[in-house]
Amino acid sequence: MxxxxxxxxxxxxxxxxxxxxxxxxxxxxxDAEGSALFDQICQLPEYYPTRTEAAILQERAGEIADALDEGVVLYEPGAGSLRKARIVLDALKNPAGFVPTDISATHLHRAAESLSCDFPDLPIDPVGCDFTKHLAMPAAIDKDMPVTLFFPGSTIGNFEPRQAETLLRRFRQETGAVHLLIGVDLVKNxxxxxxxxxxxxxxxxxxxxxxxxxxxxxxxxxxxxxxxxxxxxxxxxxxxxxxxxxxxxxxxxxxxxxxxxxxxxxxxxxxxxxKYSPEHFTELAANTGWGNPKFWTDTKSLFGVFLFTAAA
Known part of the structure; x- marks a missing residue:
């Protein structure tokens, strides 16, 4: 690899x-240096997305968990430091597994080891891969388990809108996910x-x-x-x-x-x-088979968290 x-x-x-x-x-x-620098960026006073999204997830974690299946497998492409995954995993009802993937395999495995200390009974299967090419599902994950894709950080914003549609469509096809929990940076000054x-x-x-x-x-x-x-x-x-x-x-x-x-x-x-308006991103997601949206934002409408369900 x-x-x-x-x-x-x-x-x-x-x-x-x-x-x-x-x-x-x-x-x-x-790479390892770039990942470490990005972790520093996320702590900067100017960089609102990370702390704002984390606050939304923390505040709405119970609602998110209630909307998801019990025994869900959480799958996070481009997982990075796993800080936001901790918030979601802590709220989920008897999660069956967590699959974080990242192109920086060294950084990912270090973060996964740290996470396993806090969730000793949770199967954690980190996968070093490029999610823009393919999503790999570990053999240990039962294909009948419900999967929720977790894609925070407004990473979707790094892609041209048509590329974003292709990516979300492929995510659904390759994982068979039932839900998509995704962070989106909103239009602002x-x-x-x-x-x-x-x-x-x-x-x-x-x-x-x-x-x-x-x-x-x-x-x-x-x-x-x-x-x-x-x-x-x-x-x-x-x-x-x-x-x-x-x-x-x-x-x-x-x-x-x-x-x-x-x-x-x-x-x-x-x-x-x-940067998207809630209406624009809902339309983009609908074009790729993700519907029935739930939407949460902060008091200043800086950032949005969506939960979509895969269309039948």
Missing amino acids: LERLDTQFRDSVLNGLSQDPKTLEPKWFY QETLVAAYDDRAGVTAAFNLNLLKRINRELGGDFSVDRFRHIALFNERKSRIEMHLESLGDQSVGIADRRFDFVAGERIHTENSY
Whole structure:
């Protein structure tokens, strides 16, 4: 698996930097260093999504549990630190298992070991995989057990709307899930949005620039990281935050026997984060077979948590 991911990383980087404009896929942020930096981002005062979603889950955990089957298997793609999964698992009625997956297998297994100390009787089966390609169900999970997909953090916002529809449709098909519990960042004022992705401490900048460091470490690249800077902006027309890495001068970068030229001011597009209204996201989910929504938000309507049921 690790060798296959290394090959995918190389091919993805070479393909993305060959595009005009240049791009890098955001899933590659999450090596061990990137995952640790993202955990720091989640604690920043500007970064409202994590604490707001966690508060909604904490407040509504009983309602969520009442709406789900007893003996459910919770399946979390792109699980990361598992902090929010703890809230949900603690409220569920006799959960039958927990399957967290993440592209950063080392970080995932460390988090799963910690979680197992708090839930010693719960079968926890971490899977190192790229959920954008395929979701793997461990053999230990009985196919007759009801599955609830848990997709927090507004990760769905990293995908173009059509890609998001494809992903949600595939999630349902590959897991046979009965319910989808998903976090969605809501449309709000531009100042709040940009600050969340361009914090004063520079942690998000370090997270973005770490992608270049990873290319240097793992693919033998020769990026001069200090000759790029982090950019975050709101694209109002597309209702999304964009993150970029901007070249501070004319330069040439070598990766795996290839060279890529940059002019001053040229940008590498590294991430999108789409922001939705509740109505828009409900419509998107319905297009993929997820209906009967329940919706919870905070008092400022910063973030939304949806619970959908798979259509018959």
